Amino acid sequence: MKALEDRIREEGRILPGPVLKVSSFLNHQIDAGFIMELGAAIAEHYADSGVTKILTIESSGIAIAVAAGAALHVPVLFAKKHLTSNVSGDLYQTIVHSYTHGTDYTVIVEREYLREEDRVLIVDDFLANGKAIEGLLDLIGQAGAEAVGVGIAIEKGFQEGGMKLRESGLPVFSLAMIDRMDENGIVFRSENCQ
Amino acid sequence: MKALEDRIREEGRILPGPVLKVSSFLNHQIDAGFIMELGAAIAEHYADSGVTKILTIESSGIAIAVAAGAALHVPVLFAKKHLTSNVSGDLYQTIVHSYTHGTDYTVIVEREYLREEDRVLIVDDFLANGKAIEGLLDLIGQAGAEAVGVGIAIEKGFQEGGMKLRESGLPVFSLAMIDRMDENGIVFRSENCQ
Numbered sequence: 117m118k119a120l121e122d123r124i125r126e127e128g129r130i131l132p133g134p135v136l137k138v139s140s141f142l143n144h145q146i147d148a149g150f151i152m153e154l155g156a157a158i159a160e161h162y163a164d165s166g167v168t169k170i171l172t173i174e175s176s177g178i179a180i181a182v183a184a185g186a187a188l189h190v191p192v193l194f195a196k197k198h199l200t201s202n203v204s205g206d207l208y209q210t211i212v213h214s215y216t217h218g219t220d221y222t223v224i225v226e227r228e229y230l231r232e233e234d235r236v237l238i239v240d241d242f243l244a245n246g247k248a249i250e251g252l253l254d255l256i257g258q259a260g261a262e263a264v265g266v267g268i269a270i271e272k273g274f275q276e277g278g279m280k281l282r283e284s285g286l287p288v289f290s291l292a293m294i295d296r297m298d299e300n301g302i303v304f305r306s307e308n309c310q
Numbered sequence: 311m312k313a314l315e316d317r318i319r320e321e322g323r324i325l326p327g328p329v330l331k332v333s334s335f336l337n338h339q340i341d342a343g344f345i346m347e348l349g350a351a352i353a354e355h356y357a358d359s360g361v362t363k364i365l366t367i368e369s370s371g372i373a374i375a376v377a378a379g380a381a382l383h384v385p386v387l388f389a390k391k392h393l394t395s396n397v398s399g400d401l402y403q404t405i406v407h408s409y410t411h412g413t414d415y416t417v418i419v420e421r422e423y424l425r426e427e428d429r430v431l432i433v434d435d436f437l438a439n440g441k442a443i444e445g446l447l448d449l450i451g452q453a454g455a456e457a458v459g460v461g462i463a464i465e466k467g468f469q470e471g472g473m474k475l476r477e478s479g480l481p482v483f484s485l486a487m488i489d490r491m492d493e494n495g496i497v498f499r500s501e502n503c504q
Contacts, residue, residue: 139420139423140422140423141385144387144388144390144419144420144423145385145386145387145423146372146376146379146385146386146387146388147385148364148376148377148378148379148380148383148384148385148386149379149380149383151376151380152376152380170342174368174369175368175369175372175388175390178340178369178372178373178376179372179373179376179386182340182342182345182346182372182373182376182377183342183376184342185340185342185343186342186343186345186346189342189343190342191335191339191340191341191342192339192340192342192373193338193339193340194338194340194369196338196369225338226333226338228334229333229334229338229339
């Protein structure tokens with residue numbers, strides 16, 4: 117999606133890791149109109165997939181997931197990263213390793229919101245090593261539901277997450293895929309495919 | 311807002327605290343179309359307030375804040391509850407006490423996204439004791455920006471947060487205000503005002 121690639125080039129900052137910082141419009145400050153467009157583009161891609169529910173993970177996935185859910189007219193469920201006292205009843209839970217924070221954390225959803233008959237689209241802002249997505253797939257599997265695909269704003273195509281998911285047969289659609297980013301700037305997959 | 315009151319009555323569950331659980335449509339599973347309507351209603355109320363930015367707090371405030379931001383055509387900034395490695399640069403930070411979790415937590419925003427010239431609308435899903443809103447007001451104050459009001463989905467009118475904020479002169483607009491909730495059900499302020 118050219119508008120997203122342009123925005124990343126204009127506002128993105130590359131930090132050691134490499135980490136791409138897009139806090140000006142995607143995951144700290146949010147350009148609300150733009151995120152609605154991103155969500156709509158993901159929704160359009162999966163319009164014929166019979167999606168009944170969108171699943172994301174707090175916090176930075178929520179905005180784009182809600183945007184996609186509004187466009188697809190399906191509910192959005194966000195997995196929570198820890199137990200809170202207003203979560204009750206039976207839970208599906210799994211453990212996700214965060215490379216960013218160097219820690220493991222527990223992710224939960226309430227069973228009543230993820231059903232065997234659900235066809236689930238996973239939506240998130242970033243895909244890198246894919247650990248968060250794998251955790252969400254585990255939750256979907258526990259519910260006996262079906263994952264129909266993954267929709268991502270920015271994929272780090274030089275990390276293995278997306279490749280592993282695609283090799284497993286799961287459709288992965290990323291609005292912007294970065295093949296390289298370093299002190300010389302950013303190269304998108306779309307440039308390498310021209 | 312009658313549609314929200316109806317939804318709370320139909321789907322809300324009252325847990326000890328009392329805690330109102332509306333996880334089926336507001337803050338775990340999200341009815342994306344409905345949350346866009348809630349955000350639009352808050353935006354309409356503050357349409358003439360010269361809002362330049364919406365401020366909320368992760369995670370459950372993000373969806374309704376993005377909905378309001380999309381309707382007002384202003385950016386949404388969400389305060390983060392802890393330092394993460396992809397936050398860099400100068401921060402405003404404050405400490406918020408959570409009665410729900412019985413702990414204090416640090417809330418941060420990056421300085422570059424909250425400016426002295428900003429007219430800030432605070433949006434959140436719930437208002438009870440008001441501690442989270444007070445924290446956000448502290449961040450706005452540190453930036454030298456102006457808080458123009460607060461927009462809330464569900465206010466617990468029987469707790470002191472909203473009253474204290476209004477007494478301070480800050481406009482507070484809640485789409486549904488609960489005056490009482492217990493084993494006998496829920497009484498909304500709108501019923502007591504008829």
